[in-house]
Amino acid sequence: MFEILQHTADVRLRVRAATLEDLFRDAMRGMFAIAGFEIRDSGFVKARVAIDSVDLTSLLVDFLNAVLSRAQIEHVAFDDVTLKRLTETEIAAQLIGRPAQFTQDIKAVTYHEADVRFVSGEWETMLVFDI
């Protein structure tokens, strides 16, 4: 589950999920909800992302930035992710999306306010996008 919130200069996203896998998936879907897009083609596009980071919070931010790069270079809105591997510091995933035209430019996913935590039975974090 994600919720888009206000930020003076940019956009905040609050993400909550029962599992870590869902947190990564919902954060990615939230990012594309912020980017806004129009599907240009009915075909599906697949892409792979494999990265490592220093901790879980960095891993989520770095993963989203990797997805953002693929999306902007290939003009694809990804709406699903199959996780091949997910640890505290590593992720390998296959992304599935469609060719799209974005309506909001996202410069980057920032580490600002990001803090992946397991609280009261669910995973949560805030994310701030530089737009």
Add this chain to the structure above:
Amino acid sequence: MDARHFEKISDVLWEIPKSHRPDMRVPARVYATEAMLSSIVSDRSIEQLINVATLPGIRKYALAMPDVHEGYGFPIGGVAAVDSTHGVISPGGIGYDINCGVRLLRSRATGDELQPILAKLTHSIAREVPSGVGRGGSVRLKADELDRVLRDGAARAVEMGYGDEGDLARIESRGTLPGADAKLVSDDARGRGSDQLGTLGSGNHFIEIDRVAVVFDVDEAARLGIARDGIVIQIHTGSRGLGHQVATDYLRLMTKAMAKHGIRVPDRELACVPFRSSEGQRYFGAMAAAANFAFANRQLITAGIRRAWKRELPDDAIEIVYDVAHNVAKIERYEDVGEVVVHRKGATRAFPGQPVLIPGSMGTASYLLVGEQKAMRETFGSTCHGAGRVMSRTKARTEINANELRERLRDMGIIAEAGSAKGLVEEAPEAYKDIDAVIDVVARAGIAKKVARFVPLAVIKG
């Protein structure tokens, strides 16, 4: 944090002493009036400035300009000079839009001459200069051609036929930052920027045709070819997707490398490494390359404006007044601290006599300033960069009606050519601070001098 934590240095300068927090290495200083200060403390910009004051090697003070607002790691409107031998470099001190900056052009036409063709001219410029989310341009560079742009910046754009040698003399660092290394720019960064040279982008980036409404300093204005009722054009954009990716790539690299260098920072976005380290030098080389891409970008946009202008006003000629970066790190030398890496994030270099370009929001005003000697002693030759946002984009979209805004601008005699209603309302005048108040502070502080005030006639936005 509230106004009581500040010690008053003058009516427009306030200081949080080093003793405020044990990890501060230098005091934090804010240029603002007392009234502005109460607004500034309402977000986290001062907390961020205090975090900047903890950076290894920072000299004298962490500085905030009167347009300061909350950013990532550094506040936007922040300046930090870090010892080049023993200090660090932090991508957060430059920002994601490397060498976002402003170029000011001047026309020989007067407002009266321009008025009958203004709408057509504005539309013509909008057709010549692609703008909007993800919009690519007509220039597609092969890898080796992109390398030359990354290495030589505006100079390469001139070699490609977009302008002449005379243009380069009127660009900060002649449009080429030394030390740029194209090899350090990733394939992803190249992928995001490969078709974006000569494009404006979206967000707060714009082209604006302005009338010179007030000349404060006739001699300085004459030196820069500016006269009352004259026509100037502003270009505000940066290094586009290429620069965003360079920042992302190296922030990630530094986050990993900090432990190796034994560095801890209070905010992940302040990730940094010693400037002289391999990682520090690699970032500096990639940042300079992205900055050069931005200088070339503004050069190609200038060429597009010149083409449109030539069609509508064949006897006129467009010349560059100046081009300044407001998101960049540069090696500079100061008498009291020696060689430092000056991080300016949402802050403009303001060396004595150097033109400084401060855009306001559409519907208000913009300023041409020149730097003052006092800036070299107090602010590492720096001043503000704009009005500074006060309203979120979401709130602007909910509270401002695009048609009403267009009407309001039209009543003010301003033509708005925007790619989307969303892009227009997000940048409405009420979303920004009062530019006049911001400029008054830097003028009263003696770090920059007012030369001229511009009012908009036409705005082109993505």
